[in-house]
Amino acid sequence: MRRCVIFDLDGTLVDTPRGIVTTFAAVFAQLDLPTADSPTIRGTIGLGLPAAFAKILGVPEDEPVVTRCVELYRPTFRKIVLPVASQLVFPGVYDGLRSLRENGFLLAVATNRFVAPAEELLTAAGLRDEFSVVVGADQVPEPKPDPAAGLLVLDRLGVTPDNAVMVGDTTYDIDMARGAGMSSVAVTYGVHGADQLLSAGPTWLAGSFAEAVVSARRRRPASGSRSRTSRSPRP
Known part of the structure; x- marks a missing residue:
């Protein structure tokens, strides 16, 4: 059995939650979007990336800005978190x-x-x-x-x-x-x-x-x- x-x-x-918060903030900075505070970002951890960015930005998941955030998130996470994983x-x-x-x-x-x-x-x-x-x-x-x-x-x-x-x-x-x-x-x-x-x-x-x-x-x-x-x- x-x-x-x-x-x-x-x-x-x-x-990784601290690194995730830092990565989200870096993505928002790259796109000149208003930053979100740590508790707000942490509150989305566990959701898929499109759902998380959409929730923080207050827009639907199919908005182009969400797609761009998701695209930037992965290389940014690799640079910030993977070296210390x-x-x-x-x-x-x-x-x-x-x-x-x-x-x-x-x-x-x-x-x-x-x-x-x-x-x-x-x-x-x-x-x-x-x-x-x-x-x-x-x-x-x-x-x-x-x-x-x-x-x-x-x-x-x-x-x-x-x-x-x-x-x-x-x-x-x-x-x-x-x-x-x-x-x-x-x-x-x-x-x-x-x-x-x-x-x-x-x-x-x-x-x-x-x-x-x-x-x-x-x-x-x-x-x-x-x-x-x-x-x-x-x-």
């Missing part, structure tokens, strides 16, 4: 991923980045070889919170939803997991805080990557046997 753990990328495996990996990630693989879990990434820049970031961070599958927003009809990315991962790995768990730092990850019929671990060290994550009803809540690994190795609770959300014990 195959079991898998699917991870979000930004804010879950790699601490290995320093941004959250504590416990390398050891935690290795532990899961050694215990027979298949590992995957489902991100709202496009797959090429996701692969670039994982490679720069020294993480790409840990994952059997990487699914980006450009490979599915709709990005998270739509379940399409999770379902594509399951299809590629040959794993059923009952044997899969999603680990992420935003409600988009938790909603995707629910839509795909899998359990979820919400990590509180990323973009969304504990209260916001709890509102989405994750199976487990974890305050560190090590705690997330402990939860991911557990079987999902039987329906009605206990509350949907529980905190992982300290390892």
